[in-house]
Amino acid sequence: MRYTVYGLVVLLIIIHQDNWLWDDKRLILGFMPITLLYQAGISIGAAIVWFLATKFAWPHHLEEVAQEPPAQAQESGETE
Amino acid sequence: MTQLVIIGIYLALLLFLGVFSSRLFKGTSKDYMLASHSIGPFLLLMSIFGTTMTAFALVGSSGEAYKEGVGVYGMLASSSGIIHSLCFFLLGIKLWSWGYKYGYTTQIQFFRDRLESDRIGILLFPILVGLVIPYLLIGVMSSGVVISSITEGAFESSFADYDYGVPPWLGSLVISLVVLIYVFFGGMRGTAWANTFQTIVFMVLGVVTFVVISNKLGGLDAASHAVLEKNPSKLMRAVDPADRERYAERYQTWTLIAKYNYARRILKTLKLTDEQKAEAYKRFKPRFPNWQTTAEAVYANQPDPEDPEKKLYKLTNEQINKALLTQDDRVIPDPFPEKWVQGIMAHHDLREYPRKANAEEEKAMLIFAENIGHPEHDLDPDDPSKGKKWTIKKALGVYRASSWAPDAPHPMSKLVFFTYFFVPLSVGMFPHLFQHWLTARSAATFKLPVVAHPLFIMIVWVPCVLVGVWATSATFQGAPLFPPHFPANAVLAAMVKKMTSPVLAGFLTAGILAAIMSSLDSQFLCIGTMFTEDIVVHYGGKDRFTDKQVVFMARMFIIVIVAITYGFSLLEPRRVFTLGVWCFSGFSSLFPIIFAAIYWKRLTKAGAYAGVLVAIGTWLFLFKEADYALKPNYTFLGMMPVATMVVASAAAMILVSLVTRPPSKAALERFFPED
Numbered sequence: 180m181r182y183t184v185y186g187l188v189v190l191l192i193i194i195h196q197d198n199w200l201w202d203d204k205r206l207i208l209g210f211m212p213i214t215l216l217y218q219a220g221i222s223i224g225a226a227i228v229w230f231l232a233t234k235f236a237w238p239h240h241l242e243e244v245a246q247e248p249p250a251q252a253q254e255s256g257e258t259e
Numbered sequence: 260m261t262q263l264v265i266i267g268i269y270l271a272l273l274l275f276l277g278v279f280s281s282r283l284f285k286g287t288s289k290d291y292m293l294a295s296h297s298i299g300p301f302l303l304l305m306s307i308f309g310t311t312m313t314a315f316a317l318v319g320s321s322g323e324a325y326k327e328g329v330g331v332y333g334m335l336a337s338s339s340g341i342i343h344s345l346c347f348f349l350l351g352i353k354l355w356s357w358g359y360k361y362g363y364t365t366q367i368q369f370f371r372d373r374l375e376s377d378r379i380g381i382l383l384f385p386i387l388v389g390l391v392i393p394y395l396l397i398g399v400m401s402s403g404v405v406i407s408s409i410t411e412g413a414f415e416s417s418f419a420d421y422d423y424g425v426p427p428w429l430g431s432l433v434i435s436l437v438v439l440i441y442v443f444f445g446g447m448r449g450t451a452w453a454n455t456f457q458t459i460v461f462m463v464l465g466v467v468t469f470v471v472i473s474n475k476l477g478g479l480d481a482a483s484h485a486v487l488e489k490n491p492s493k494l495m496r497a498v499d500p501a502d503r504e505r506y507a508e509r510y511q512t513w514t515l516i517a518k519y520n521y522a523r524r525i526l527k528t529l530k531l532t533d534e535q536k537a538e539a540y541k542r543f544k545p546r547f548p549n550w551q552t553t554a555e556a557v558y559a560n561q562p563d564p565e566d567p568e569k570k571l572y573k574l575t576n577e578q579i580n581k582a583l584l585t586q587d588d589r590v591i592p593d594p595f596p597e598k599w600v601q602g603i604m605a606h607h608d609l610r611e612y613p614r615k616a617n618a619e620e621e622k623a624m625l626i627f628a629e630n631i632g633h634p635e636h637d638l639d640p641d642d643p644s645k646g647k648k649w650t651i652k653k654a655l656g657v658y659r660a661s662s663w664a665p666d667a668p669h670p671m672s673k674l675v676f677f678t679y680f681f682v683p684l685s686v687g688m689f690p691h692l693f694q695h696w697l698t699a700r701s702a703a704t705f706k707l708p709v710v711a712h713p714l715f716i717m718i719v720w721v722p723c724v725l726v727g728v729w730a731t732s733a734t735f736q737g738a739p740l741f742p743p744h745f746p747a748n749a750v751l752a753a754m755v756k757k758m759t760s761p762v763l764a765g766f767l768t769a770g771i772l773a774a775i776m777s778s779l780d781s782q783f784l785c786i787g788t789m790f791t792e793d794i795v796v797h798y799g800g801k802d803r804f805t806d807k808q809v810v811f812m813a814r815m816f817i818i819v820i821v822a823i824t825y826g827f828s829l830l831e832p833r834r835v836f837t838l839g840v841w842c843f844s845g846f847s848s849l850f851p852i853i854f855a856a857i858y859w860k861r862l863t864k865a866g867a868y869a870g871v872l873v874a875i876g877t878w879l880f881l882f883k884e885a886d887y888a889l890k891p892n893y894t895f896l897g898m899m900p901v902a903t904m905v906v907a908s909a910a911a912m913i914l915v916s917l918v919t920r921p922p923s924k925a926a927l928e929r930f931f932p933e934d
Contacts (some may be wrong), residue, residue, distance in 0.1 A: 181740060182862055188345065190681070191341050193787060195333065195337060195678050195680075196676070200496075201495065201497050202497035203495055204491045204494040204499065204561060206376075206445070206483050206487060209480040209484075212483070212494040214329050214332075214494070214496065215332050215724060215725070218337040219337070219721050220533070221340070222340045222716060222717035223714070223717070225344065226710055226711065226714045229348065229713070232709065238353075241352055241353070243642050254770045255631040
């Protein structure tokens with residue numbers, strides 16, 4: 180499912196490029212330009228895909244970090 | 260004056276919020292800079308959204324839609340909805356976990372650790388601060404401009420040079436001081452609270468304004484149908500044939516006026532008699548504003564009916580080209596190019612030459628001197644029906660509309676639309692956003708911002724884009740709402756001022772300022788944090804200073820940077836929005852480095868240096884090619900310049916990493932323990 184979510188993100192990026200609507204000036208519902216409606220749909224689609232990401236691709240192991248006390252100062256690694 | 264009072268009350272509220280949140284301040288630098296990792300999902304969503312939505316959210320979205328049409332939503336907004344959340348998801352959560360675990364406060368601390376290189380900080384610090392300054396500049400300048408335009412006529416006799424409103428320099432100064440004060444008192448906690456409050460304010464007021472304006476325009480259907488009839492290209496990304504025809508006709512008429520004015524004013528070889536003028540006026544219809552010059556120009560261009568070879572005047576090609584440049588207030592090249600002695604310039608050739616600095620101000624002030632005055636006073640005290648005195652801004656607008664060439668309709672490039680996707684990658688490298696990510700209470704806190712961010716963008720942008728597009732064709736009290744060449748970024752404020760009540764205008768201004776300030780505060784804070792953490796504490800030693808001293812130094816550095824930015828805002832009033840896109844592009848060009856630092860174990864110190872240097876090198880090269888942002892629509896290979904920067908920095912980083920020594924085992928175990 181994780182890879183399906185990643186695939187959906189790629190799909191969103193591809194369908195965002197709506198070349199087929201480039202010269203379409205139709206108004207939907209009497210007032211909404213079709214290009215704007217489509218791209219608003221992309222925004223809603225993005226929210227749905229990111230919701231699926233939080234369900235199926237979430238890095239749950241990172242949530243355990245908050246159960247430890249936060250570091251008070253930087254424990255620097257070896258630097259030059 | 261009502262608007263000014265509402266803005267004053269709003270700013271006072273913000274100060275109160277900053278002081279109130281300071282009561283919760285724990286006194287430690289960690290609390291001041293990261294709110295002690297205590298921010299929950301709702302505050303994180305609102306503060307991140309408020310931070311990423313700058314003046315562009317309300318003012319820029321409507322202004323860009325006014326200029327370019329509905330396509331700007333796909334180019335700037337829906338792409339950001341996908342990419343911003345992608346950055347929160349792929350980068351934000353990981354960086355938060357390492358920040359929480361290893362105690363980072365800034366990006367540079369992370370890079371120093373991950374790349375095992377102290378000097379990467381020396382390289383990155385000036386680059387990141389240098390890129391944040393133009394970003395700050397956008398907010399500081401926009402706030403002054405917004406306050407100035409909405410308070411026109413607020414004073415009876417003061418500030419006549421600023422249309423009797425608050426001067427932009429004063430508005431910018433007040434906003435900078437207010438943000439400084441609440442950031443000083445509240446630190447990151449105050450900033451998160453203020454951002455949340457301000458984000459709610461600008462979202463609600465944006466929707467309210469949309470409803471009020473659409474009603475004033477006769478409803479949603481009427482407003483959109485006016486655009487379909489008068490400017491159909493604004494409803495799509497191609498040019499409608501009707502718009503192309505209208506433009507061709509207007510440009511033709513404009514060239515006649517240019518030639519006529521050149522012959523009578525510059526060459527002084529033509530002077531119509533009163534009889535000829537009367538004949539010209541009789542023949543000419545329709546009667547739009549300032550139609551007389553057009554009538555004379557058309558008349559002067561017509562051949563004599565009795566001798567078709569004879570005209571009232573004749574210009575050489577060189578004179579015609581100089582006439583076009585003069586009429587459009589453009590610099591006449593010296594020496595004059597041979598090709599323009601032979602042939603005649605097309606409109607796109609004309610645009611290659613820059614406009615003369617201050618020409619419009621000087622001419623408009625001269626031509627309309629008698630009309631300019633206090634906007635509440637009558638033009639003619641004996642005849643109120645003639646209307647009110649003009650503001651300087653109106654005089655400039657009328658001058659531009661009646662003198663300059665009409666705007667040519669242009670399609671949106673498919674390649675530019677696609678490569679604009681690279682611009683929102685900048686959020687991955689914004690230092691102020693990095694700091695906001697680190698305030699999260701837990702990794703789960705990110706879930707709400709990741710999901711809701713695209714929806715919030717839609718809620719703010721869709722109404723603003725519609726309003727901007729409607730503005731192109733709207734009429735109010737029988738006249739077009741905006742003349743040609745009206746400054747796009749002033750469209751929203753002007754519509755609100757003309758079409759709504761002073762109270763709503765005041766509230767909407769507060770909303771616009773909220774959007775601006777909710778970015779400025781985080782940027783102020785992150786600049787101070789970077790200075791103390793990456794320079795003072797890093798090189799001075801963490802035991803050398805107390806927490807109070809660290810907070811004090813952060814505040815002092817913030818004051819210095821704000822003073823510098825404010826100084827720039829007084830010097831460079833022209834190219835701010837274009838500079839903004841260049842600043843975002845600079846951050847985007849560094850995106851491959853942060854992405855690889857998180858996900859690519861093979862990234863080496865040398866690879867990261869190569870990536871950063873190539874990113875900045877290509878940025879500087881392309882910035883110079885674009886005439887330092889003087890060419891607003893500059894593209895490289897037909898694409899947004901940012902695409903080249905990102906690809907070049909990624910390629911350099913990968914190639915150099917593959918041929919240099921891999922990172923140490925200790926570093927890999929620290930950041931990739933599961934492998």
